[in-house]
Amino acid sequence: MSFPEPVLERAAARRLGEPVRAFTARxxxxxxxxxxxxxxxxxxxxxxxxxxxxxxxxxxxGVPVAVLSAGYLGGAVWLAGRTAPRGRRRAVYLFKDGIVLTGPGDPGVHQWDTLASVTVSGVQRAARGTTRWTITVTTSEGERIRLGDFADAHELGEALSAEVAGRAFPRHLAEIEAGETVRLGPFAVDLDGVEKDGVRAPWAAVSEVGIDNGMVYLRTADDLQVLTSIASRTPNAVAFVELCSRLRERHTENEHGL
Incomplete structure (x- = not known):
């Protein structure tokens, strides 16, 4: 997909750098x-x-058939009108330093540093059906932008998550190292471990952290504690997994005096 000139102009005005990829509405x-x-x-x-x-x-x-005909034709016009603006306008344009969003309400231009979090979830209604992805981007000012029904939506979610989580990770790590507690959805992460709903898992007990089938999970070595959350309710789930992996490794190194 090519980048329209108005999109390039808006990106240049905000210094978003070179164009990377465009995603169109499904x-x-x-x-x-x-x-x-x-x-x-x-x-x-x-x-x-x-x-x-x-x-x-x-x-x-004749009269009932004419009324039925008018109803069918009116429905056809309504559906055609509903379709036109969706297919024509909705798109997400990725640039090196941010994104340009077009669509209903004209969501605007955002630098990566102004985006606070991304959540991604997918629903597959049938065993072999198409997965419908929902992507929610939250800005640093609290604005929530919901994206979905995109072609290549999974790739779009991964790209947005990588950019936003990659910037959130060092910030959250610095906060934790300073003795603060970082909350990512239902999880609270600090220097000693992870807590969710009053259940705590110290780093010494954590064996695995990951994302699978729309769920974020943390598992202890004895399998007695498994902390889970739906990915769509865990902002920056990628950053959460990376933080836990880094802090767990650091705890292991400290224990062995490495």
Whole structure:
């Protein structure tokens, strides 16, 4: 996908650097267009039938068929109108130092440093069905921007998470090293371990931290404690996993005097 000139101009004004990749809204509008075409065809056939009935002076079948035809044609116009702006406007443009978002409400231009967190979740409604991804970006000012229904949405979520979490990680690590507690969703992380809902796992007991099947998890070596959270409720889940891995490794090194 090419970068439109207005997008490039907005990015240049905010000094976002070189363009990297563009993501377009999933062509979910094709379903609306398909239904619009079917309704339009049915409405046209019914309109011809109604015209024939009325021409033959048969109002009993003609009037109901004409009303049904008008309903079908109105539905087709409504679906076509609903589809047009979605497919035409929604897009996310990644640049070296930020993003430009276009779509309903014109979400704007954001440098990476002004984005506080990203959450990503996917729902697969059938065993072999398409996974629908939801991406929520929160700015440092608390604005929440919800993205979803994008082609390559998983790749978009990974790209946004990597950029935002990569900047959040050193900040959170410095806060923890200064003796503070960092909260990422339901998890509280400090120099001694991780806590969630009153259950605490010290670093000496932690064996594994990761993200799998839409869940963020932390497991202890004895498997007696498993702290979990839905990825969509864990801002910067990637940064959380990296923080835990780093702090656990540091605790192990300190224990062995390395």
């Amino acid at each position: 062509a979910g509008g094709r379903r609306y267009l398909a239904w619009a075409a079917l309704l339009g065809l049915a409405g046209a056939v019914l309109a011809l039938a109604a015209t024939s009935y009325l021409r033959d002076d048969r109002p009993e079948p």
